[in-house]
Amino acid sequence: MKPPPFEYHAPVSVSEALEALAATGPHGKVLAGGQSLIPLLNMRLVAPSHLVDINRIGELDTLTAGADGVRVGALARHATVERSTEAAAVQPLLRQALRLVAHPVIRNRGTVVGSLVHADPSAEMPAVLALLGGSVRLACLGGEREVAAADFFTGPMESAVEPGELAVSAFFPAPPPRSGTAFREVSRRHGDYAVAGMAALVTLDEDLRIASARVACVSVGPGPVVVDVSDACARRPAASVPWDAVAAAVRDRIDPEGDIHATAGYRRHLTGVLAERALKDAARNAGTEAAHE
Amino acid sequence: MSDGTTRYAITLVVNGVVREAAVPARRLLSDCLRHDLGLTGTHVGCEHGVCGACTVLLDGEPVRSCLTFAVTVDGHEITTVEGLAKDGELSPVQRAFTECHGLQCGFCTPGFLCTATAFLRDNPVPTDEEVLVAVSGNLCRCTGYQNIVKAVHRAAEIQAEIQPGLTAETGPGESGRTA
Ligand SMILES: Cc1cc2nc3c(=O)[nH]c(=O)nc-3n(C[C@H](O)[C@H](O)[C@H](O)COP(=O)(O)OP(=O)(O)OC[C@H]3O[C@@H](n4cnc5c(N)ncnc54)[C@H](O)[C@@H]3O)c2cc1C
Ligand code: FES
Ligand code: FES
Numbered sequence: 001m002k003p004p005p006f007e008y009h010a011p012v013s014v015s016e017a018l019e020a021l022a023a024t025g026p027h028g029k030v031l032a033g034g035q036s037l038i039p040l041l042n043m044r045l046v047a048p049s050h051l052v053d054i055n056r057i058g059e060l061d062t063l064t065a066g067a068d069g070v071r072v073g074a075l076a077r078h079a080t081v082e083r084s085t086e087a088a089a090v091q092p093l094l095r096q097a098l099r100l101v102a103h104p105v106i107r108n109r110g111t112v113v114g115s116l117v118h119a120d121p122s123a124e125m126p127a128v129l130a131l132l133g134g135s136v137r138l139a140c141l142g143g144e145r146e147v148a149a150a151d152f153f154t155g156p157m158e159s160a161v162e163p164g165e166l167a168v169s170a171f172f173p174a175p176p177p178r179s180g181t182a183f184r185e186v187s188r189r190h191g192d193y194a195v196a197g198m199a200a201l202v203t204l205d206e207d208l209r210i211a212s213a214r215v216a217c218v219s220v221g222p223g224p225v226v227v228d229v230s231d232a233c234a235r236r237p238a239a240s241v242p243w244d245a246v247a248a249a250v251r252d253r254i255d256p257e258g259d260i261h262a263t264a265g266y267r268r269h270l271t272g273v274l275a276e277r278a279l280k281d282a283a284r285n286a287g288t289e290a291a292h293e
Numbered sequence: 294m295s296d297g298t299t300r301y302a303i304t305l306v307v308n309g310v311v312r313e314a315a316v317p318a319r320r321l322l323s324d325c326l327r328h329d330l331g332l333t334g335t336h337v338g339c340e341h342g343v344c345g346a347c348t349v350l351l352d353g354e355p356v357r358s359c360l361t362f363a364v365t366v367d368g369h370e371i372t373t374v375e376g377l378a379k380d381g382e383l384s385p386v387q388r389a390f391t392e393c394h395g396l397q398c399g400f401c402t403p404g405f406l407c408t409a410t411a412f413l414r415d416n417p418v419p420t421d422e423e424v425l426v427a428v429s430g431n432l433c434r435c436t437g438y439q440n441i442v443k444a445v446h447r448a449a450e451i452q453a454e455i456q457p458g459l460t461a462e463t464g465p466g467e468s469g470r471t472a
Contacts, residue, residue: 106357
């Protein structure tokens with residue numbers, strides 16, 4: 001249970017990191033919080049010949065909350081983003097989801113951007129980015145591109161990051177007015193990866209009827225599965241939405257797999273239940289937002 | 294030019310003492326503390342972040358030393374279980390674990406002590422729920438957890454006796470947190 005040997009790079013600026021990544025190409029890997037990569041190294045499931053440690057790059061340790069959304073730099077730890085009242089005021093789903101990511105001690109080291117790049121289908125933050133329609137900014141030597149969430153998660157543990165690229169930040173847009181969010185999940189023990197999980201975003205119209213409703217499902221596909229259930233909500237107030245039909249609409253869109261933690265059928269069942277709960281929570285939060293207008 | 298066998302000269306401030314070591318990049322902080330620095334109080338259970346036995350404080354914040362490379366934290370401050378007692382006196386958390394029988398074999402204890410120490414510094418008057426969440430990332434095969442949870446509450450009491458005036462209202466901001 002020890003990591004294999006690798007060549008170590010310790011850049012202190014983004015440009016140094018990009019040079020190291022360009023020079024090592026497909027043999028280089030970025031080390032951020034290490035909370036996913038080091039277990040894989042310890043178990044010898046991966047053996048990159050070069051590691052580019054970004055922990056000394058102060059310019060990546062950023063978190064900015066503006067009216068349009070929250071931009072999270074590559075060195076912002078889960079715990080920092082979770083604790084930020086500014087970030088929570090602009091996009092409450094960040095804190096709602098981060099509380100469910102691993103244990104507090106893991107969150108002290110793990111980074112939000114690292115979690116996105118790692119793209120675990122059971123992870124919370126990819127679902128949050130996908131639900132909100134956020135994006136990830138990737139830099140390489142001599143260039144930069146902003147990749148939309150819909151194009152970023154390309155498969156289980158696979159993201160759009162190419163060899164030589166560094167994810168420098170992620171952007172989580174603010175919700176429209178009269179909106180509410182929620183995150184619900186079921187896991188075997190507190191802090192474990194979710195057996196099934198659900199992020200929800202509900203926006204009300206001026207008469208407090210559900211104008212739009214979306215969920216992103218966790219642990220039931222190759223990546224986060226976003227489902228728009230606005231039609232199923234039938235533009236009614238939350239109290240008279242046909243929730244059975246909404247849950248069924250979400251269940252119909254997923255194709256979960258069974259494993260030692262849960263059968264495919266149980267995951268499908270949980271997904272329906274969690275969709276209803278998360279959407280009701282989100283609708284309630286949207287109502288509170290609307291009341292403050 | 295470096296390769297996989299290159300040794301890096303690192304300096305860590307461990308329990309207030311400046312310590313130097315020459316380590317390969319792949320040396321885990323847990324192994325650096327135990328093997329290079331001879332501080333075997335930090336225990337190693339799973340080496341993939343699940344059991345919490347290896348938890349130490351990095352610049353005051355609890356982290357898994359088995360999921361941290363020593364070379365990454367060059368120049369930083371580390372507190373291990375050996376650094377919790379001051380002048381031969383057990384810390385409030387250590388006293389509470391003794392009083393409440395919060396340990397049996399003791400394998401998990403260093404991780405619980407470090408985790409609880411940072412937790413009570415930030416949250417000196419925790420609720421039951423907050424204590425459960427705080428220790429949820431640490432596994433214990435012996436105690437059944439009840440006495441560990443009691444010990445964390447007792448530690449909060451002892452801390453309040455030593456530093457009267459700590460209340461839920463004053464919170465971490467005014468509780469003398471320095472890190
Ligand atoms: C016990 C335990 C429980 C956990 N439970 C959960 C959970 O319930 N939910 C959850 O979501 N996560 C969980 N995690 C994982 C944790 O959230 C990680 O922090 C996160 O997945 C990865 O972030 P990191 O910064 O640690 O990345 P690292 O481990 O450093 O890197 C992960 C991968 O991303 C790449 N990478 C990282 N940053 C960048 C970047 N800026 N640019 C390009 N590539 C990059 C790395 O090369 C590597 O391939 C758990 C971890 C542990 C140890
Ligand atoms: S040894 Fe580090 S968490 Fe188990
Ligand atoms: S006291 Fe034995 S593992 Fe906790």
